[in-house]
Amino acid sequence: MSSVLKKRKKKEExxxxxxxxRLEEIKRRKDSFFTYISDEEQEENxxxxxxxxxELKPLVREAVYKAESDAKTKAxxxxxxxxxxxxxxYLMAFHKLTFDLSLVYREDFYKKIVELMExxxxxxxxxxxxxxxxxVMNELDFLYFDTKQYVEEFLKSLERYVEDLxx
Amino acid sequence: xxxxxxxxxxxxxxLLKRFEEYANEPGLLDAFVLTYLEPYMLKSILATxxxxxxxxxxxxxxxxxxxxxxxxxxxxxxxxxxxSQYPEEGHFKKDMEEIVRTMQxxxxxxxxxxxEIKKARTLDVIIMDFRYLASxxxxxxxxxxxxxxxxxxxLRFSKQASSTP
Numbered sequence: 224m225s226s227v228l229k230k231r232k233k234k235e236e237x238x239x240x241x242x243x244x245r246l247e248e249i250k251r252r253k254d255s256f257f258t259y260i261s262d263e264e265q266e267e268n269x270x271x272x273x274x275x276x277x278e279l280k281p282l283v284r285e286a287v288y289k290a291e292s293d294a295k296t297k298a299x300x301x302x303x304x305x306x307x308x309x310x311x312x313y314l315m316a317f318h319k320l321t322f323d324l325s326l327v328y329r330e331d332f333y334k335k336i337v338e339l340m341e342x343x344x345x346x347x348x349x350x351x352x353x354x355x356x357x358x359v360m361n362e363l364d365f366l367y368f369d370t371k372q373y374v375e376e377f378l379k380s381l382e383r384y385v386e387d388l389x390x
Numbered sequence: 391x392x393x394x395x396x397x398x399x400x401x402x403x404x405l406l407k408r409f410e411e412y413a414n415e416p417g418l419l420d421a422f423v424l425t426y427l428e429p430y431m432l433k434s435i436l437a438t439x440x441x442x443x444x445x446x447x448x449x450x451x452x453x454x455x456x457x458x459x460x461x462x463x464x465x466x467x468x469x470x471x472x473x474s475q476y477p478e479e480g481h482f483k484k485d486m487e488e489i490v491r492t493m494q495x496x497x498x499x500x501x502x503x504x505x506e507i508k509k510a511r512t513l514d515v516i517i518m519d520f521r522y523l524a525s526x527x528x529x530x531x532x533x534x535x536x537x538x539x540x541x542x543x544x545l546r547f548s549k550q551a552s553s554t555p
Contacts, residue, residue, distance in 0.1 A: 284446070284450070287446070288442070288443060288446065294436065294442045294445065294446075295436055297442070297446055298432065298435070298436055298442075298445055298446050298449040299432065299449070301446045301447075301449055301450040301453070302432060302449045302450060302452065302453040303453065304450060304453065305449070305450035305451060305452065305453025305454040305456075305457070306453040306454070306456060306457040307457070308453075308454060308457075309453070309454040309455075309457035309458050309461070309524070310457045310460075310461065313458075313461050313531065316531070316532070316535065317535070319535075320535050320538070320539065323539055324539065324542055367457070371457075371460065371461075371464075374461065374464065375464055378464060378465070378468045381468070381538065382468065382471060382472070384542075385472070385538075385541070385542065385545065386475075388542065388545040388546060388549060389476075389545060390548065390549070390552065
């Protein structure tokens with residue numbers, strides 16, 4: 224590999240700090256009279272969050288591969304990560320449903336998406352810092368269960384909403 | 391349970407027996423077939439001759455599949471709850487039947503895949519199968535969103551119509 228290419232590669236390395244900065248950028252409120260996060264703001268930010276998440280996934284994988292641990296622990300960590308990724312994607316999809324249905328709690332839902340993303344970036348940061356993968360795995364499991372629980376709560380509230388609408 | 395975890399592997403007979411027993415109960419199918427198989431599956435992937443990256447990829451895609459299975463199971467309960475509250479309506483009956491069918495198909499295929507891994511089938515193919523199965527589950531979850539959306543639109547329309555003098 225030529226030195227120029229090496230340099231470029233090194234320059235392109237994305238750190239957790241970059242992700243935190245981008246997340247802060249997404250979280251930064253526009254000058255607005257309203258205290259709530261408007262639909263427009265949410266609609267503008269959701270694709271950015273999705274993009275951030277898509278970029279984060281391969282980096283977490285790579286960081287786990289490179290971590291100092293045995294193959295079994297690495298694989299189990301990725302198993303927990305795989306579960307979280309799938310559930311987070313469902314959470315994103317259900318946020319769209321709250322929009323399509325104009326449900327009142329769509330803003331809370333949005334905030335939860337941001338919060339979980341923040342925790343995912345924190346976990347990425349911990350892997351890069353060399354935190355033992357056993358600990359990372361635990362955190363990923365908590366993250367997965369929290370995400371799953373939120374999905375379940377959403378479905379419960381949808382149930383109540385349907386009940387209210389019924390004659 | 392601890393006793394079961396000590397076992398090195400699980401037989402096809404045992405898995406099929408479990409499958410037959412719980413096939414019509416999505417919750418039990420999830421807990422007593424797929425979740426039960428989970429540690430054995432992980433162990434079998436780790437025991438293959440593939441390189442570490444490939445094993446990790448297979449395990450991650452299996453995790454994705456398991457989470458999708460769990461999400462679909464949650465959605466099944468949503469429909470079941472609805473059906474128990476309004477038994478006179480046939481709404482979502484077809485969805486429930488389809489979910490059960492999909493969950494059965496996926497569970498059966500995952501059992502087969504476990505034995506294919508043990509027969510040294512290449513992990514590249516297994517990964518593709520895991521992804522295909524996960525996409526099948528995702529399709530059903532998307533359908534849930536569409537059908538609920540339609541149903542709520544219907545309810546809103548009739549509520550509006552009944553309140554108009």
